[in-house]
Every structure is written in structure tokens, then in C-alpha cells.
Amino acid sequence: MSSVDRRSFLVSVAAGMGAAALSVRGETAASFPGGAAGDLAEPAFRPLRLGEIRPAGWLARQLRIQADGLSGHLDEFWPDVGQSQWFGGTAEGWERAPYWLDGAIPLAWLLDDGPLKRRISGYLDFIVTHQRPDGWFSPYPENASTKRYDMWAILLADKVLAQYHDATGDARVLDALVKSLRAMSLGLERTPLYDWGKFRWYEGLVSIFHAYEHTREPWLLDLARTLRTQGTDFESLFAGDDITIPTPRRGLWKWTKHVVNTAMATKAPALSWRLDPREAHAASAARMFEILDRWHGQVTGMFSGDECLAGRNPVQGTELCAVVELMYSLEHLFSVFGDPRFADRLERVAFNALPAAIAPDMWSHQYDQQVNQPQCTINPDHGWSTNGPESNLFGLEPNYGCCTSNMHQGWPKFVSHLWMKTPDEGIAAASYAPCAIATRLHDAPVSIAVDTDYPFREAVRITVTPSRSMRFPLVLRVPAWADGATVRIGSEAPQGMRAGALHRLERTWNGPTVLSLRFPMRPAISVRYNDAVAVERGPLVYSLRIGEQWTRVNADKPHRELPHGDFEVRPATPWNYGLVVNSRDPGASLRFEERPVGERPFSPDGAGVVATARGRRISRWTIVNGWAGELSPADVAQADPNAVQWDQPVETIALIPYGCTNIRITEFPKVREGAD
Ligand SMILES: [Zn+2]
Numbered sequence: 001m002s003s004v005d006r007r008s009f010l011v012s013v014a015a016g017m018g019a020a021a022l023s024v025r026g027e028t029a030a031s032f033p034g035g036a037a038g039d040l041a042e043p044a045f046r047p048l049r050l051g052e053i054r055p056a057g058w059l060a061r062q063l064r065i066q067a068d069g070l071s072g073h074l075d076e077f078w079p080d081v082g083q084s085q086w087f088g089g090t091a092e093g094w095e096r097a098p099y100w101l102d103g104a105i106p107l108a109w110l111l112d113d114g115p116l117k118r119r120i121s122g123y124l125d126f127i128v129t130h131q132r133p134d135g136w137f138s139p140y141p142e143n144a145s146t147k148r149y150d151m152w153a154i155l156l157a158d159k160v161l162a163q164y165h166d167a168t169g170d171a172r173v174l175d176a177l178v179k180s181l182r183a184m185s186l187g188l189e190r191t192p193l194y195d196w197g198k199f200r201w202y203e204g205l206v207s208i209f210h211a212y213e214h215t216r217e218p219w220l221l222d223l224a225r226t227l228r229t230q231g232t233d234f235e236s237l238f239a240g241d242d243i244t245i246p247t248p249r250r251g252l253w254k255w256t257k258h259v260v261n262t263a264m265a266t267k268a269p270a271l272s273w274r275l276d277p278r279e280a281h282a283a284s285a286a287r288m289f290e291i292l293d294r295w296h297g298q299v300t301g302m303f304s305g306d307e308c309l310a311g312r313n314p315v316q317g318t319e320l321c322a323v324v325e326l327m328y329s330l331e332h333l334f335s336v337f338g339d340p341r342f343a344d345r346l347e348r349v350a351f352n353a354l355p356a357a358i359a360p361d362m363w364s365h366q367y368d369q370q371v372n373q374p375q376c377t378i379n380p381d382h383g384w385s386t387n388g389p390e391s392n393l394f395g396l397e398p399n400y401g402c403c404t405s406n407m408h409q410g411w412p413k414f415v416s417h418l419w420m421k422t423p424d425e426g427i428a429a430a431s432y433a434p435c436a437i438a439t440r441l442h443d444a445p446v447s448i449a450v451d452t453d454y455p456f457r458e459a460v461r462i463t464v465t466p467s468r469s470m471r472f473p474l475v476l477r478v479p480a481w482a483d484g485a486t487v488r489i490g491s492e493a494p495q496g497m498r499a500g501a502l503h504r505l506e507r508t509w510n511g512p513t514v515l516s517l518r519f520p521m522r523p524a525i526s527v528r529y530n531d532a533v534a535v536e537r538g539p540l541v542y543s544l545r546i547g548e549q550w551t552r553v554n555a556d557k558p559h560r561e562l563p564h565g566d567f568e569v570r571p572a573t574p575w576n577y578g579l580v581v582n583s584r585d586p587g588a589s590l591r592f593e594e595r596p597v598g599e600r601p602f603s604p605d606g607a608g609v610v611a612t613a614r615g616r617r618i619s620r621w622t623i624v625n626g627w628a629g630e631l632s633p634a635d636v637a638q639a640d641p642n643a644v645q646w647d648q649p650v651e652t653i654a655l656i657p658y659g660c661t662n663i664r665i666t667e668f669p670k671v672r673e674g675a676d
Contacts, residue, residue: 040209040212040213040221040274040275041273041274041275041277042423043270043274043335043336043338044334044335044336044337044338044422044423045334045335045338045420045421045422045423045428045430046335046420046421046423047331047335047416047417047420047421048416048419048420048421048437048439049166049167049439050105050106050109050110050163050166050167050416051109051110051112051167052437052438052439053110053415053416053418053419053435053436053437054110054415054435054436054437054438055110055111055415055433055434055435056434056435056436056449056450056451057434057451057452057453057597058433058434058453058456058597058601058608059411059415059433059434059435060434061599061600061601062355062411062601062602063107063110063111063411063412063415064111065360065361065362065600066107066362066408066411066412067107067108067111067113067116068362069361069362069363069563070362070363070364070365070396070404070407070408070564071103071104071107071362071407071408072104072107072108072113072116073564074100074104074404074405074408075100075104075119075123077559077561077564078396078404078559079091079092079559080092080096080097080401080404080405081096081097081100081405084096084097085097085138085139086098086123086126086127086137086138086139086157087123087126087127088126088130088138093139093153094139094152094153095152095153095156095402095405095406096401096402096404096405097123097405098153098156098157098159098160099156099402099405099406099408100405100406100408101120101123101124101160101164102156102159102160102163102406102408102409103324103406103407103408103409103410103412103413104116104120104408105120105160105163105164105167106163106167106409106412106413106415106416107408107411107412108120109167110412110415110416120164121168124161124164124170124173127157127161127176128161128172128173128176131176131179131180134183135179135180135181135182135183135184136154136180136183137154137157137180139153140154148191148194149187149191150194150195150196150197151184151187151188151193151196151197151204152195152196152197152200154180154184154197155197155200155201155203155204155207156203157180158177158180158181158184158204158207158208159203159204159206159207161173161174161176161177161180161207162177162206162207162210162211165177165210165214166210174211174214174215177207177210177211178211178215178217178220181207181208181211181220181223182219184204184223185219185222185223185226188223188226188227188230192230193227193230193231195255197231198230198231198232198255199231199232199255199256199258199261199265200231200261200264200265201227201228201230201231201232202227202228202231202264202265202267202268202271202272203264204223204224204227205224205227205228205271205272205274205275206271206332208220208221208223208224208227209224209271209274212224221275224275225275228272228275232255232256232265234262234265234268234288235268235269235272235280235281235284235288237256238284238287238288238291242254242256242257243256243257243262243291243292243295243309244291244294244295245295246295246296246304246309246310246311246316246385247308247309247310247385247386248385249383249384249385250383250384250385250386251308251385251386252308252386253307253308253385253386254308257305257308257309258305258307258308259303259304259305259306259307259308259309259310259318259319259321259322260305260307260319260321260322260325260402262292262303262305262309262322263305263321263322263323263325263326263329264325264328264329265288265329266285266288266289266292266326266329266330266333267328267329267330267332267333269281269282269284269285269288269333270285270329270332270333270335270336270337271332271336273336273337274336282337282339285333285337285342286339286341289345292309295309295311295312296309296310296311296312297312298312298314298318298353298371299314299371299526299528299534299536299541299658299666299667300318300348300349300352300353300356300371300541300658301326301345301348301349301352301353302318302322302323302326302349302353303318303322304316304317304318305317305318305319305322305385306318306319306368306384306385306386306387306391307319307322307367307368307384307385307386307387308385308386309385310384310385312528312529313529313530313630314370314371314372314528314529314532314666314667315370315371315372315373315383315627315628315630316370316383316384316385317367317368317369317370317384317387317391317392318353318357318368318369318370319367319368319387319403320357320358320365320366320367320368320369320403320406320407321402321403321406321407323349323353323354323357323369323410324354324406324407324408324409324410324413325406326349327346327349327350327354327409327410327413327414328409328413330342330343330345330346330349331346331413331414331417331430334346334417334420334430335417335420338428338502340477340478340479340480340500340501340502341480341500343430343431343477344477344479344480344481344500344539346414346417346430346431347431347455347479347539348539348541350410350411350414350431350433351455351539351540351657351659352539352540352541352657352658352659353369353658353659354410354411354414354659355601355602355659355660356369356602356658356659356661356662356664357369357407358407358602359394359567359662360600360602360603360604360606360662361563361600363563363564363565364394364395364396364564364565364566364567365394365395365398365403365404365407366391366392366393366394366395366398366403367387367390367391367392367393367398367399367400367403368384368387368391368392368399369392370392370627371658371664371666371667372627372628372664372665372666372667373392373627373628373663373664374546374571374575374576374623374627374628374663374664374665375568375569375570375571375623375626375627375663376392376393376394376567376568376569376662376663377392377393377568377569377570377626378390378393378553378568379392379625379626379627381625381626382625382626382627383625383627387399388400390566393553393554393566393567393568394550394566394567394569394662395554395560395565395566395567396559396560396564396565396566398566414431414433415433415435417430417431418430418431418432418433418435418450419435419437419448421439421441422473422475424472424473425441425442425472426441426472426473426474426475426506427439427441427446427448427472427473427474427475428474428475428476428477428502429450429462429474429475429476429477430477431477432450432452432454432455432460432517432519433450433452433454433455434450434451434452434453434454435450436448436449436450437449437450441466441470441472442470442472444466444467444468444470445466445467446464446465446466446467446470446472446509447464447465448462448463448464448465449462449463449465450462451463453597453608454519455538455539455540456540456594456597456601456608456609456657457594457608458518458519458520458521458538459516459517459518460516460517460518460519461514461515461516461517462514462515462517463512463513463514463515464509464512464513464515465511465512465513466509466510466511469508469509469510469511470508470509471506471507471508471509472506472509473504473505473506474504474505474506474509474515475502475503475504475505476497476502476503476504476505476515476517477502477503478497478498478499478500478501478502478503478519479499479500479519479538479539480499480500481499481521481522481524481536481538481539482497482499482519482520482521482538483499483520483522484496484499484520485497485498485499485517485518485519485520486517486518487503487505487515487516487517487518488515488516488517489505489507489513489514489515490513490514494516494518519538521537521538521592522537522587523535523536523537523586523587523590523592523611524536524537524586525581525583525586527583528667529667530630530631530632530633530667530669531633531636531670532631532667532668532669532670533579533581533583533667533668533669533670534666534667534668535579535581535586535590535611535613535655535668537592537609537611540609540657540658540659541657541658541666542611542655542656542657542658542666543655543656543657543658543661543664543665543666544575544577544615544653544654544655544664544665544666544668545604545607545610545653545654545655545656545661546571546572546573546574546575546661546663546664546665547571547572547573548569548570548571548572548604548662548663549569549570549571549572550567550568550569551567551568551569551570552565552566552567553566553567553568554566569662569663570663571663574617575628575663575665576617576618576619576621576622576628576665577615577616577617577618577651577653577665577668578615578616578617578618578621578636578668578669578670578671579613579614579615579668579669579670579671580613580614580615580616580650580671580672580673581613581614581670583670589613589614590611590612590613590655591611591612592609592610592611593609593610593611593612594608594609595607595608595609595610596608601660602657602659602660603660604656604660604661604662606660607656607657607660608657609656609657610654610655610656611654611655611656612652612653612654612655613652613653613654613655614650614651614652614653614673615650615651615653615668615671616648616649616650616651616671617648617651618631618635618636618648618669618671619648620635621669628665631669635669636669636670636671650673
């Protein structure tokens, strides 16, 4: 982001947003309605309670697929969750069951899935009723007072309790959370944070703020400050070489370069700002993304990490845990700072990186996804920084089981953060995926229906229905790519909306009012690693559609009975294309055609948009060590005496949204039309 962009953004927001704009500018808490010195600063927008937003259209289908897949069944066959020590079993007793609950709770409550809700309530009952009198949960070692114990799993479990309390209002769960936080407060006096807890301290602030806002106990904010003091200062860490230097292949695993820690930590400035509302936190959040994009950025809005930060090369992987954690961080960042760029990035990750790493039926997933990924095989010759040979398989627990337990939060938390409340009794759209909202403004019911196939379409229809006539602001995020965006209220003339800003409609809403939004999606070409080009349109990135051959592997390993098996995927059609495209006029050689959004929206056959492009195969571009080989710019340059791009004819090729692919090429060498 240039300083000019940032300045114009701040001006536009300040002009349109009233009190909420102040959060973007980092004013003191006293500037906010409801905020007070020494208290928690009020965020720009507050998430609605879990269940006030329900998925609709393709998003409802996606959540149903998820509940019918691994997410809704993991506890039934995977010992690390089903027989977890958290639930009285003898299997893993650390992060896996809390991770699963962290996604399964919002999934079950958003779908109102009775059987899943009942099982989850049973697990929560066990955790709460087996909490020890000293506040520690049952997996905590009995001799913990004399032994070091990494606080990470407790930070995570407390976040789960906060979410369950939000969903159910169960007062026992809030009490259990407060007791746990009290025990942590005493525990940190004895043993300061170290290892995972030290690098993930800010996760604790989520549950502490929840408990504080329900109890107003001042010691809770002291605990938050203790965590911040004892934890890693990521805002300073980003000023050093640890973040910028890519981890060498087969390199050294480091806490400071760990991709999941990094993705989680991007929300640390937002959480810190609520304790200490200084402009520096807002600035450092933006700076963290500038640094990550510059050194490790991927076209999906993610950064590489396999599983340590690994540079911009599109064959380096990104761990699935980092994808879902970055989404959660971006939801916090938009909520606290009200900066639409965070919601732009949230959509980019949600619609591209999230579905790409999970099979269309959501029974198998990858540990590491690659932006250029023509095949996924067990690969001893891999070039990951620190991961193993199975990291890009689609499977039950490829490489390691953290993503198996943690992937579930991605879609459900996205749904519950689609819209948020403004500080002045209004409502704001973070993203335009289809949903239905039932909430209260000015203490009266208001419903909002969002009918759309966005991001596969440009049009969004929003119907606002208050239960009585009332005046409130409705804030629309206008994506930065959407030049020429318009909104039409009922039969009024359409009004323009500025791209990259928040568009505020303040009016008296009376009966059902239909807003017709249009976000023009134009093809764009971005230049990336090794001067390769990527095709983008609206929030979607487009990849070469490659025929797939799936082969089952590891069938003899435990718990791999279908449908939760492991698979290799190989290309059944050519993949080694360069793209013939005019970067200044990409529309001249790219044609986008709308298709019905499939029953499985993120599958090759279900793609809601298909593009045709022109490409030329590059014979020299082959699989090397199991991955797409690397082509230097010289390899594809016009002057190359080997003329690699001229030995094949120009063909019409099909591109589909990145999130619909399982294997893909996304960053294409750019080749010319002819030898002239
Ligand atoms: Zn993981």
C-alpha cells in the first residue's frame, strides 16, 4: 500500500464513517461511544452473535458439505479427537480436540445441526464438569505446580469456551472460562510463557476480552497485559531479518518463522489496540502484510510457509492451518480497525486458498497447497522448507494432524463475520457471500437477506426488513478492485460507490427495501515471481484447468477407510502452458463465461465461472523432483536462442477459479503470440 493509498483511504473513511472512522485513525478510546480510558477500546465493528447470520445459497451448500464430511464426523473415528483426554479418553490431550471444537461449534450452530450440536454439548459438559477446583482442565498434569506446562492448549480451549458461551449463553461455561483464566493468571506468576504459548499469547486475549465484557472484572485486563508482556512482540519482530529471509529448502524450523504462528500473529496489533489504542498498532498491522507480501506473498492473499516462511516461489507450500488462522486474524483486523483492505484480503483467502486445500467433498485435505501444483504425490525429493514427503497429498492427516483438527473453523467463522454491527446501531457488510441475518437494532428485530452467487457473479441483492420503521446506517464495503461499483435503492437511480472505501447509507428504513449492488469484475494480470503472470477477476484468482487422475494410497494405514482416505493426484492433461496475454488489455484474450454454481461450488465441475485463454505449451517446462520445474525469465524471453516458446502452437485453454482446482498452474510464464 502506498502512503497515498493509505491517506486517501483514511480520508474517505473519515468522511463517511463518523465515530467508527476514528478507530482507523487510531484515536484514543475516549473518542468512541462506550469506550473509556482504562477500559477496552471499542472496535470499529462488532461481530454479531453466533447464529444471527446463517449461510444461504452456495454458502449453505458449502457448510452442509463440510458437516457431511470430515468436520461433522472426525470425532466418530479419529482417536485424537474422539478419544481425547479432554473428553475422558487416553489419546492426545493437547490441541487437537480444542481445535476441532473451535470449528465444529460454529458449524453445528450455524446449520442448527441437532445431532452434531448434541455431541458437542456432551463434550463441553465433560470439559466443564471435570474442571478441577483450582481451575485447570482435566488434561493439565496433576504435578503441574512443580512442572513447566506450555500454556498454548489452555489459550485455545479458553477460546472454545468463549465461543460456546456466545452460541448458547450457558452460564456454567462462562464460569468455567473465568476459573480457567484465574488459574492461568496464577500459573504465569510461577512459570512465564514459553514455546507455543509464548508465540500465541494473543489468542488468550480473545477469551479474556469475552470474559471481561461479561463480567467487568479488572484483573482480566491485567492478565491480558501479562500475556502481552510475557509473549513474543511480533510488531517488533517484523522489523528484523527473521521474517524477511526465506527458510532454505530442508532448512531449520524456527518459532519466529513458523507460518501458523505468523498467520495468527497478524491479529496481535488489533487485540493490543483494544488494550492500548495507539496509532502504532494500526500502522504495524498494515506493515506486517506489506512485509509478508513482499517477501513471501502468494497470489491467493496468503504467504508461503511449508511450514516456515518460504519466499514467493509458487511451488513453495502454504500450510492449511495458516489459511484458516489468517482468515480469523483478518476477521479481527476488519472488526477492530474497520479497514476494508482487511476484508478484501479475507475474501481473497476465503474464496481461493481455503477451498483449494480441501477436496470438493471435504473429506480429505492437504497440509501444504501450492499455487503451481501440477501433481500431488508422495515425494521424497520434495523441496519444502521443513515438511515431509506427504505434505501435498489429499488425505486424512498428511504430514501431521494439526490441519486435520484445525481446518474446520475456516468457513463457519467466515459466515459469522460476514456482517458486523457499527457503534451507532447500524450494520456493516464485510463480505457479500449469500446469507440471511436476523438481529436487533434499536432494540427491535431487523432481518437482512443477501441473495447472490457472488463471488462468481457481479450482482448482489440485499433486502433489508426492519420490524418497524427505524433510522440506522448500513455500511457497504466496496472492494478495491471494484471501480464503477453502484448501489440502487429500490427504484431510485443507481448511485456510485468508491472502490476501496466504506459506503454509508443512512436513512429511515421502512418495510422491505431492496438494494441492488453491482461490483464490476474486470480481468487483471499481476506480475509475480520470475516475471510469471497470474489472472485475477474480482476476488477470484484463475488457474489452468487440468484433468485429474486420483489414486488411493496409504490404504493400510489406520483410519483410512473410505471416505476418509489418502490420495495422490496426477495430471491427466497437459499442464506446462505459457500464457499469451496482453497485460495492458487482458480482456482482449480472456473470455469469462458464467456457469451455474455447482452442488459442490469448489470443484472443477462445479465452477461458477469458466474462462478461456490462449496458451502455448513450453516443452522444456517439466516435472522436476516431483514438482513443476522452475523457469527463469531468460527461459521464456523473446530473445532466448532456444526459442522455447515457439515450438508449440497457440491453443485455447480453460481457466477456472483457483478454489475449484485440486491441481493447477496459476503463475504462468508469459509467452508471445508469434516470433515477431
Ligand atoms: Zn496444520
